[in-house]
Amino acid sequence: PQACFKRMQALGLLEAISPAIKLTKRKEAVIEEIETLLSWYGLNYLEPAPEPWKPFLLGLTMGVNDADIRTVIQRLTLSERQEREFLALRYEVVSVRDRFIRWGRRNGKISELCEIFEHTPVEGVLYVMARTPKEELRRHISQYLIRHREVRSSLGGDDLIALGLEPGPHFSRILHSLRNAKLDGRVTTLEEEREFARVIAEGIQEDMDKA
Helix, strand or coil: CHHHHHHHHHCCHHHHHCHHHCCCHHHHHHHHHHHHHHHHHHHCCCCCCCCCHHHHHHHHCCCCCHHHHHHHHHHHCCCHHHHHHHHHHHHHHHHHHHHHHHHHHCCCCHHHHHHHHCCCCHHHHHHHHHCCCCHHHHHHHHHHHHCHHHCCCCCCHHHHHHCCCCCCCHHHHHHHHHHHHHHCCCCCCHHHHHHHHHHHHHHHHHHHHHC
16 A cells, blocks of 8 residues: 555656645655554454554544545545544544544553443554554554454343342443453452452442432
8 A cells, every 4th residue: 555655756746636635754764554454353353343544544544624624525436434433533533543642641541441442443442552652652553453353241130130239221330340450450260359349239229329
């Protein structure tokens, strides 16, 4: 793709789409990194499979304002679905990247890292990784993609019922808290998860009794 973009620029095709997407050294570096990361992601057999055009277009439109983005989209004749998904992704990665940078500065918890990325499509995660120069932070994203995002509590709804809890919306809150505790190393065994769930359940029951 980078060679393709360079050829398009040499032929004046990028400028014909929009002068705003002129290829710069900074964009070239990011696009090259995206290409590397897409290959890495595939070689690790990770799921879901990304749509490569999305991170590449994010890299190509770095720093482009909203009005020019609309022009680019019109010239590329994206479908309504593609346009909607790309614009949503473009706005999301700005917020996610900012939150991730702040997370790194304060050495945040792994559970907080997962909450930053858990609703971001994989194309956005790879783009943020490509824009991250610090190797330590890049390793955190790679570990999120390979391992952290798959972590779940070993307990389920039936286990919570066995602890004496009535089924309800609070189940998802308990299981989410258990997952975070597991990610952060606060629980490491099944029995520790059960005890952690008991403590949360007792707190919820106390709140219900007060209500």
